Amino acid sequence: MSPDNRLPLPPFTLALARQKVRAAEDAWNSRDPDIVTPAYSVTSIWRNRSVFLTGHDQIHEFLTQKWQRELSYRLIKHLWTFADHRIAVRFAYEWHDVGGQWWRSFGNENWEFAADGRMRRRIASINDQPIDRADRLFDWPLGRRPDDHPNLEELGL
Known part of the structure; x- marks a missing residue:
């Protein structure tokens, strides 16, 4: 196995798909483009809302700008379905x-993986809803979501 592989590798089982989703959630909750970007193939293709990106340089720049704009970011991902390498x-x-307005962003992503476990395609559809600070549900310390924190299903999302 190559040291460049990103475990788990496709084809995915239910357990491996859940592991891959949690690994992605944990990486994104780091809010560090240097941690997140290597999970994607060098030529990875993204559609994020109406933004189209290709490759590590564009992904890294996008994530850098995202987390400069989206402050105190906390994310929960939930496996919807899987098959083979998707x-x-x-x-x-x-x-x-920056003005202090809180938001909850909801979305769906379709992921396609290369044999080395890196994501070669990411298609994301996302909607934003303004919320009051008092209505926040994701209030753990910045970083990885604690294992005992409710998931999207348990939160009714």
């Missing part, structure tokens, strides 16, 4: 802008 997830994340 995974679909639902997700929600909370963040606030």
Whole structure:
């Protein structure tokens, strides 16, 4: 096995798909483009809302700008379905802008993986909903979501 592989590798079982989703959630909750970007193939293709990206440089720049704009970002991903080398997830994340307005962003992602376990295609559809600070549901310390924190299903999302 190559040291460049990103475990788990496809084809996915239910357990491996869940592991892959949690690994992605944990990486994104780091809010560090240097941690997140290597999980994607060098030529990875993204559609994020109406933004189209290709490759590590564009992904890294996009993520850098995202986390400069989306402050106190906390994310939960939930496995929706999987087959062979593809995974679909639902997700929600909370963040606030520089003006202090809190948001909950909801979305779906379709992921396609290369044999080395890196994501070669990511298609994301996302909607943003303004929320009051008092309505936040994702209030753990910044970083990895605690294992005992409710998931999207348990939160009714």
